[in-house]
Amino acid sequence: MKSFRKTLTIHTPERRAFVNLTPKVEAALRESGIREGLCLVNSMHITSSVFVNDDERGLHHDFGAWLERLAPFDPSTEAYWHNRTGEENADAHLKRQIMGREVVVAVTEGELDFGPWEQIFYGEFDGRRDKRVLVKIIGE
Amino acid sequence: MKSFRKTLTIHTPERRAFVNLTPKVEAALRESGIREGLCLVNSMHITSSVFVNDDERGLHHDFGAWLERLAPFDPSTEAYWHNRTGEENADAHLKRQIMGREVVVAVTEGELDFGPWEQIFYGEFDGRRDKRVLVKIIGE
Amino acid sequence: MKSFRKTLTIHTPERRAFVNLTPKVEAALRESGIREGLCLVNSMHITSSVFVNDDERGLHHDFGAWLERLAPFDPSTEAYWHNRTGEENADAHLKRQIMGREVVVAVTEGELDFGPWEQIFYGEFDGRRDKRVLVKIIGE
Numbered sequence: 001m002k003s004f005r006k007t008l009t010i011h012t013p014e015r016r017a018f019v020n021l022t023p024k025v026e027a028a029l030r031e032s033g034i035r036e037g038l039c040l041v042n043s044m045h046i047t048s049s050v051f052v053n054d055d056e057r058g059l060h061h062d063f064g065a066w067l068e069r070l071a072p073f074d075p076s077t078e079a080y081w082h083n084r085t086g087e088e089n090a091d092a093h094l095k096r097q098i099m100g101r102e103v104v105v106a107v108t109e110g111e112l113d114f115g116p117w118e119q120i121f122y123g124e125f126d127g128r129r130d131k132r133v134l135v136k137i138i139g140e
Numbered sequence: 141m142k143s144f145r146k147t148l149t150i151h152t153p154e155r156r157a158f159v160n161l162t163p164k165v166e167a168a169l170r171e172s173g174i175r176e177g178l179c180l181v182n183s184m185h186i187t188s189s190v191f192v193n194d195d196e197r198g199l200h201h202d203f204g205a206w207l208e209r210l211a212p213f214d215p216s217t218e219a220y221w222h223n224r225t226g227e228e229n230a231d232a233h234l235k236r237q238i239m240g241r242e243v244v245v246a247v248t249e250g251e252l253d254f255g256p257w258e259q260i261f262y263g264e265f266d267g268r269r270d271k272r273v274l275v276k277i278i279g280e
Numbered sequence: 281m282k283s284f285r286k287t288l289t290i291h292t293p294e295r296r297a298f299v300n301l302t303p304k305v306e307a308a309l310r311e312s313g314i315r316e317g318l319c320l321v322n323s324m325h326i327t328s329s330v331f332v333n334d335d336e337r338g339l340h341h342d343f344g345a346w347l348e349r350l351a352p353f354d355p356s357t358e359a360y361w362h363n364r365t366g367e368e369n370a371d372a373h374l375k376r377q378i379m380g381r382e383v384v385v386a387v388t389e390g391e392l393d394f395g396p397w398e399q400i401f402y403g404e405f406d407g408r409r410d411k412r413v414l415v416k417i418i419g420e
Binding site: 141176177178192193196197198199202203206210238239240243244245246248253254255256257258278280 | 281283285318320322323324325326350351360361362363364365370373374376377378380381382384412414416418
Binding site: 001036037038051052053054056057058059061062063066070098099100103104105106108113114115116117118138139140 | 141143145178180182183184185186210211220221222223224225230233234236237238240241242244272274276278
């Protein structure tokens with residue numbers, strides 16, 4: 001069994017953003033030389049997500065507006081007790097639970113084994129500083 | 141290390157449906173001959189989910205009604221910008237994020253290592269055409 | 281390839297609670313002797329979750345209040361058809377879908393390969409009896 005590890009660094013100038021990670025994960029897979037196995041991609045932070053969906057800007061707008069309805073930004077310490085720690089990002093911890101921490105993707109014949117529209121995204125909900133995504137691949 | 145891959149094709153006549161995949165995943169596991177490892181089951185589409193929950197029809201009704209409250213179907217291009225692409229399935233992309241893309245199940249002594257009520261479901265939110273689910277098993 | 285399996289038993293006196301599993305998963309990893317691979321941690325029950333987020337009490341309060349807004353407890357058989365089976369825990373099945381069933385964590389150089397704030401939690405939504413969490417590790 002082979003294993004491979006790589007971190008990707010992401011810095012979004014906005015508080016919230018979606019970044020397509022697929023080319024970088026494909027490059028990591030080629031670098032690993034693994035042809036059959038599993039590829040884990042996860043955010044190493046707890047106010048951002050890694051998920052699979054469509055690379056369509058209108059949809060990303062919809063994700064943002066929807067997450068804001070389900071878990072609104074509110075810096076007050078009444079709305080969110082987490083903000084009593086001096087943070088104002090409680091909403092980002094909630095949004096991340098909806099969108100998920102990680103994806104596990106099958107590796108088949110040296111490729112990410114995806115359906116036609118599947119793309120891997122990083123979802124940032126508290127950006128404006130460096131964040132890391134972990135790619136771990138095991139297989140042969 | 142052994143690896144095994146199979147796709148399952150699903151076609152639901154309704155727009156939204158839940159289909160129990162457990163027997164088909166168990167059959168794939170037997171076919172693989174793998175006795176210790178991990179089994180990934182994921183939707184290859186971005187408007188449907190694979191998840192683990194209870195095989196109970198009342199609960200499936202509740203899932204449907206709840207998802208409709210959290211992410212209502214609305215074909216308008218005002219409610220969802222994604223629908224400006226000519227689609228009307230933006231809500232299905234959101235519902236899928238709540239229910240998840242994939243499950244990873246432990247394989248122990250040749251069986252899916254489940255608690256007493258765990259069953260694997262396909263959740264369709266934009267059906268009426270062929271969709272595929274990927275089963276990838278690695279181990280020994 | 282090596283594989284390792286262990287179950288953790290959890291009993292919360294309250295209906296809803298969050299329990300930090302990280303020390304127990306780290307102990308399982310040491311016991312396994314695996315140094316490179318993947319570690320799956322999942323609830324074996326369908327009314328509880330395993331997820332990664334921050335070990336901060338204010339945030340856990342916020343998770344609880346937020347989940348109650350998104351999927352309120354209601355024992356009636358009108359609010360949730362699942363309760364017609366004689367249960368009153370339909371809301372717990374929904375809350376678990378938001379928070380997730382499982383996490384997959386990379387194992388690197390014999391450690392859980394985590395960012396600085398990542399901790400593994402069990403989220404209980406229908407407690408007051410013994411529940412089990414499965415830890416399955418594969419690698420070398």
